[in-house]
Amino acid sequence: IGGIPVDRRSSQGAVEQMAEVFNRREEFLLAIVPEGTRKEIRTIRTGFWHIAKAARVSIICWYLDNANKRARWLGEITPGENLGDDLALIRNMYERAGYRFPLDLKTPDKGDDNK
Template sequence: MSTLARWLLALFGWKVIYVPPPAPKAVLIFYPHTSNWDFFIGILTRSVVRLPARYAAKDTLFRWPFGWIFAKLGGVPVNRRERTGLVNQLAEEFKRHESFYLVITPEGTRRATSSIKSGFYRLTMLAGVPLGCAFIDYSRREIGVLGYLNLTGNQAEDLTNIVKLYAGRRGKHPTQEGRLVFAAESARSGD
């Protein structure tokens, strides 16, 4: 599959940039997520780099008739409509596995947002794993993982480092990109 995936990505002009994980477990955020195409290009890339990553996705995708496909491709259903203790549940998944990589879109949607959700940050801290910065950049036709950060617990400092890694990366629909700030910071700035 990885040979076919590499060929398909090359056929459509995509270049894979990949920094392998420094540990057998990591949370990866995928940014910017502005198009359904991100998923398909991301699945091909996962095959090329051979990272057995799972991904969090809205639970409605896992319904009939196509739900089994999303599950087979490594999806973890997430109920975004109500608080369910998801961060704690996912932290337990990290404890249960010797190797576990989970991809999360910090915006939680493909639409423009004034802030990102903090669940990935809390999960990374709770699980005690590195944070990988996965990306897609339609302006350069690049996709992959830029690097990993060991979060300090200082959200402002950590978010500054995350923003630096993603500088200049553009989604398919740049006007739909979420701002890389947490909700509390967004509220303070008047958004």
């Protein structure tokens, strides 16, 4: 386990920095903690999708099932051309597993570049 520093002051954004790390290494796993665990959010952040698309890697969906005290693997997707369609697939995976999204949580509008 280790960490990769991200220079947010750099002209190269965090998405590009993480994609470059994927491209430089033969093996690399990146775990991104979900938003909304410490403060309320209204829109799903999409940086994870942009990183996976730029690095040409899959998104692995899993979550901690606190009721049953296990980590659950839900599946994986390869980012396609449409962010909104991919977010709908991901949301469906979580809903089928029993995760309930807050009622007012929105996905970004199609074409939104919310990183």
